[in-house]
Amino acid sequence: MLVYRVTLFLWCLFGLWNIIQAQSTNGAVNTATTSTPTTPTRMNRCHNGGDCKFYNESGYCLECICTVGFSGTFCEHVLTKLVGEAFFTKKVNSSLIPTNSTAIQQLIFDVVSPSKTNTTVMVSVSGTVNVIAKITICFERPYTWRNFTSAIPLQQQIEAKLKEPTSLALIFGNAASATYTNLNLDVQECVSMWHNCNKNAQCINIPDGFRCICDRGFSGDGVTCTAIKCMLSRVPELPTFATRKVITHNGTELTNPPEINSFGTVVEYICSKHYILADAVTSSTDPTVIECGGSPKYAGTNWSGNRVTCNIDTSLKIAIIISVVSSLIIIMVLGGFLVDYCVRREKKAKESRRLKEEDIGIENDNFHHP
Incomplete structure (x- = not known):
């Protein structure tokens, strides 16, 4: 009797477990059935400003409508x-x-x-x-x-x-x-791709032809364009009483600047206190910026600018002049006192010698006339 009851209990548990499994499976199927299908992302493969004419089911463009001046399935031909x-x-x-x-x-x-x-x-x-x-x-x-x-x-x-x-x-x-x-x-040679301009140059259409001009930061005839580089050793020399900063085109200051510097690098000279930076050629206190690739060129290099100096500030000049004049006045006053002292001392010495000579003369007279 006990065995029968245990068997019946286990059979009920097994049936209940099957029911739970069936419900969970049906729920999963229903969830998958009611999900919203995703729309494929469209891929516009048109070049040169073209618009896609129609897409396939996968979202890929199969044909393009080209703008004027271009042709091909995807407007790839100029x-x-x-x-x-x-x-x-x-x-x-x-x-x-x-x-x-x-x-x-x-x-x-x-x-x-x-x-x-x-x-x-x-x-x-x-x-x-x-x-x-x-x-x-x-x-x-x-x-x-x-x-x-x-x-x-x-x-x-x-x-x-x-x-x-x-x-x-x-x-x-x-x-x-x-x-x-x-x-x-x-x-229109430029837009028609009839030109041989360098990839680092701009093509400019002119009547009966075209011109190639190298981009900023490059030099050459437009067909050949070479990146502008500057040697730090050829920069305008560091003036006395000044320190130097080397700053890249993006504003980064270089702690240990290299010998070869790229286009746009700027060299700044900073004079010590009471000194003013000035152009050594024009004496202007607003000297030309020393820049790699700038203009006018310095001494046949790719650097711009002129040689600079650190001139004494006007306030320091006045201070020096006042100091020198004051020193001269003090020297003159002290010199006057010294001269007066020396003259007085000399007079006193002469007077002392005179009195001494007189005393000797009196003693001699007394010796000869007792």
């Missing part, structure tokens, strides 16, 4: 860019006829697009009598193009197209309403 102006002159009685900028745009596109891929043309016009059409043309650079002279034949083709009577009729409504004046186009 197009050749030409900018310029076309000039027209309207007849006075036709000044109120609007200029069809869309016609100019299409005419130029028809000239460029057959031989150039990814062509884009933009035109904006201004003026009533003297009409100026500002033109921007972008396309894939032909492999045969080497420099700005490669664009000359294209400019000639566009000019020939714009001056045709049929073209003027499309632009101004009537070929007799205006005349074509001229066109100038310039290749």
Whole structure:
């Protein structure tokens, strides 16, 4: 009977444990089922200012909408860019006829697009009598193009197209309403990546070419740019009565400055108390800053500034003058007392000798006349 009861009790405990396990498992499943799915983070892989056209389910950009001057799936290709102006002159009685900028745009596109891929043309016009059409043309650079002279034949083709009577009729409504004046186009070598400027230089577009200018902190012709360095041993010499500080471009003072210092390093001279720092050449109390890479250059080095000195402060000069004058007065007074003392002593000595001689003379007289 006891065995039966124990068995029944254990069987009940086992059943209860299974029920608890089932409930906990169902709870876990229900929790997972009702959780909110996460939205994948979108990855915009567009370059050069492009916007993503659409993303896939994983959030990756598959195609981009490029800004003017760029092409490719992700706007990774730089197009050749030409900018310029076309000039027209309207007849006075036709000044109120609007200029069809869309016609100019299409005419130029028809000239460029057959031989150039990814062509884009933009035109904006201004003026009533003297009409100026500002033109921007972008396309894939032909492999045969080497420099700005490669664009000359294209400019000639566009000019020939714009001056045709049929073209003027499309632009101004009537070929007799205006005349074509001229066109100038310039290749934008910098934005079109036609330049060979150093990575540490700026490309500046100029008519019929470009210039390379080294960035601040570098020197060279723009194609080759070398970081400016300065040797501490060639800095303007430390003047007498002064101490020196060497400070980096970010304001850190160097306890043990190296021999080779980078661009922007400044050397400061601090004169002792009652001395003023001055330019040894101009005597100015506001001397040129001694800086690595500054100007004007010092003695053919990369340091700027001139040799400096520590001049005596005006208050110290006055103090020295007063001290010297006071000393002279004291010396003169003491000298006067000393001279007076010496004169008195000499007179007293003379008087003593005279009296002594007189006494001797009296004694001699008494000896000879008893």
